[in-house]
Amino acid sequence: MTAKERLLSATKDLLWDYGYEAMSPKDIQKKADVGQGSFYHHFESKESLAAQAVREISDDMQNALSALVEADKPPLERVKDYLKQPREALRGCRIGKLVQEISVTQNTLMPPISEYFARLQQELAFLLQLAQQEGAFPPKADAAQLATAITAAVQGGYVLSRARKDPNQMEAATSGILSMIEFMEARS
């Protein structure tokens, strides 16, 4: 791996565990085993490096999402699969946790973050609509609204897991949503 790649990789990790502000250029250099000079040779600033790292994180997550959404299964099963995905609950959402930092909401890290969530909600809403067309889900339900609720429950699962220092909070949140979806499915 080149120095530049190591810098990006280290930044992705540190953003996950420390967030943007609490991650210093020195932390990155140390983790990437790259000197001060190389750092500023390859990237203009901490922000530009972080922006590129977030861009890659968003792309990675969107690719993972595509794989899940395009699976050869009934659409509602794919929605359930999304909820059942394994998650590092105590570590938080790689991308969602960043939006709580005021500096992040004001800088160039935001676009890939917004894009990821827009995409996620859109895909889930689409799957729910397909399920409705197949008669597997109540036709009167608002697919877009439910997709938002599902996405929110996962994000909130991360928050609760960290708040209570208990990864089972994520499990409970997603299982709770899952059971409501299955209740509706059974009566559609």
Place this chain on the structure above:
Amino acid sequence: MTAKERLLSATKDLLWDYGYEAMSPKDIQKKADVGQGSFYHHFESKESLAAQAVREISDDMQNALSALVEADKPPLERVKDYLKQPREALRGCRIGKLVQEISVTQNTLMPPISEYFARLQQELAFLLQLAQQEGAFPPKADAAQLATAITAAVQGGYVLSRARKDPNQMEAATSGILSMIEFMEARS
């Protein structure tokens, strides 16, 4: 208001908008109109001041919760009222947003935060159980799990609102949960 009160009040505001790390002692002093000397006369450190501020925030929120939970209405209506509460979606949850900061998860600010969420989930679970006993909600549903899902959806609503810079994300997330609850209620 005394200097000490102004310091606490300013800290509560700054924690909300900036979080713990991004809030400096100088910011607090300026907002509270209190000098450096007074700051360290009344509080040992930034952390001890913030810890007391978070303690008060948690208490305030628990009091607001009690008022809602003890209302003279059917229990399921009280759960719905919780979901319908007005919220400053773009500002984030005063208390939930703090848990994404790694320094917060490791310091003395945590206990009142954990306590608030434990209390919230417990109260919602209790109301759902009451509703089940009254036959207003499906008896087979797991009340504790649904309470966690509801709490998570609200927290996630904050995340999505900030990520998309759109307060309607909170509205959609809570409405989505609400509609699922009403679906279950109608078929209990």
Place this chain on the structure above:
DNA sequence: GTCTATAGCAGGATAGAC
């Protein structure tokens, strides 16, 4: 591309006078 030295500034806190 990488290294070391250095700069400028802000965070967090202490000291001692008033």
Place this chain on the structure above:
DNA sequence: GTCTATCCTGCTATAGAC
């Protein structure tokens, strides 16, 4: 209780040699 001066450290970045 409040004020000003001061300290030390770390953050972010720049400069210039190799």
